[in-house]
Amino acid sequence: MTRPSPEADGAREANPAEALEVRNGVDAILDLGEYLVNYGEFVENNHPLAPASYTVEWWAQDLEHAGADVQALRDSPRVDLDDPSAEEALEWATEYDAPLHPKYTYCWHDVPVERFEALAEAVAAGDVEDDRGAE
Numbered sequence: 001m002t003r004p005s006p007e008a009d010g011a012r013e014a015n016p017a018e019a020l021e022v023r024n025g026v027d028a029i030l031d032l033g034e035y036l037v038n039y040g041e042f043v044e045n046n047h048p049l050a051p052a053s054y055t056v057e058w059w060a061q062d063l064e065h066a067g068a069d070v071q072a073l074r075d076s077p078r079v080d081l082d083d084p085s086a087e088e089a090l091e092w093a094t095e096y097d098a099p100l101h102p103k104y105t106y107c108w109h110d111v112p113v114e115r116f117e118a119l120a121e122a123v124a125a126g127d128v129e130d131d132r133g134a135e
Contacts, residue, residue, distance in 0.1 A: 066098035
């Protein structure tokens with residue numbers, strides 16, 4: 001489970017049991033992740049088909065096109081392409097000049113301008129902190 005720092009606005013709950021544990025403290029659900037909608041629902045309501053989000057499968061194809069041996073990565077018992085660590089995702093993106101894994105590509109349109117500006121200032125200043133707030 002990803003726990004936010006006290007000043008954070010959200011957390012990612014991937015485990016249903018852990019999500020149930022914290023459900024009473026939830027103010028809002030920010031993202032439901034991937035879900036399927038029948039194409040007929042769009043046709044029936046005369047609505048344009050919504051664009052797909054960036055998935056792990058799509059990312060793996062992009063990584064392969066960038067020159068990575070994705071099959072070798074899949075075969076490795078030490079690599080989980082579906083759920084890599086942040087370090088692995090950054091390493092692959094840098095090494096192959098490929099997109100970042102979808103687990104780490106956030107919904108930037110949901111970030112308030114003030115938070116985005118604070119992030120931009122931290123990046124410009126070169127401040128790096130771990131998940132416990134230590135530099």
